[in-house]
Amino acid sequence: MAELLVRAQKHWMDDLKQEDVDKMTAIEKEHYEARCQIGDVVAVRPDGWKWGKLECPPEFVIVKIPDMKVEDAEHFNKQLNEVVTESGKERLKMVRFRKYALPKTDIETAKTSAQSISLTESSLALKTVTKTGLSTEVSQPKTGIK
Numbered sequence: 001m002a003e004l005l006v007r008a009q010k011h012w013m014d015d016l017k018q019e020d021v022d023k024m025t026a027i028e029k030e031h032y033e034a035r036c037q038i039g040d041v042v043a044v045r046p047d048g049w050k051w052g053k054l055e056c057p058p059e060f061v062i063v064k065i066p067d068m069k070v071e072d073a074e075h076f077n078k079q080l081n082e083v084v085t086e087s088g089k090e091r092l093k094m095v096r097f098r099k100y101a102l103p104k105t106d107i108e109t110a111k112t113s114a115q116s117i118s119l120t121e122s123s124l125a126l127k128t129v130t131k132t133g134l135s136t137e138v139s140q141p142k143t144g145i146k
Contacts (some may be wrong), residue, residue, distance in 0.1 A: 039101035
């Protein structure tokens with residue numbers, strides 16, 4: 001019932017040299033640090049969705065979840081944000097482009113073997129990582145996502 005578009009290729013900013021990153025403005029660095037990563041769930045659509053010509057390997061893979069309603073999968077579209085105070089004013093800062101991701105190894109396998117993979121809702125819950133905002137830290141849900 002639900003299909004997830006998942007990032008399968010590294011972001012073009014991953015190849016930037018440190019000197020280029022150092023030249024970025026604060027907002028540019030924020031976008032750089034929050035960039036999409038391999039495994040990030042980028043979009044949720046109903047089963048049978050006609051994906052565009054660019055929404056396929058090697059850039060993306062489709063993950064089909066036949067026993068999950070689209071409405072229940074919508075939470076995968078969330079960003080990871082935090083409230084920051086600058087000059088006495090609060091604003092929402094994007095920490096990660098997407099809060100939820102699938103393991104990189106699963107995506108690499110799917111990219112080389114097929115354009116899509118199929119998972120049950122329960123196996124998706126076990127595989128999904130929830131980003132914390134730290135560059136090296138992700139957490140695995142213990143009882144699924146909801």
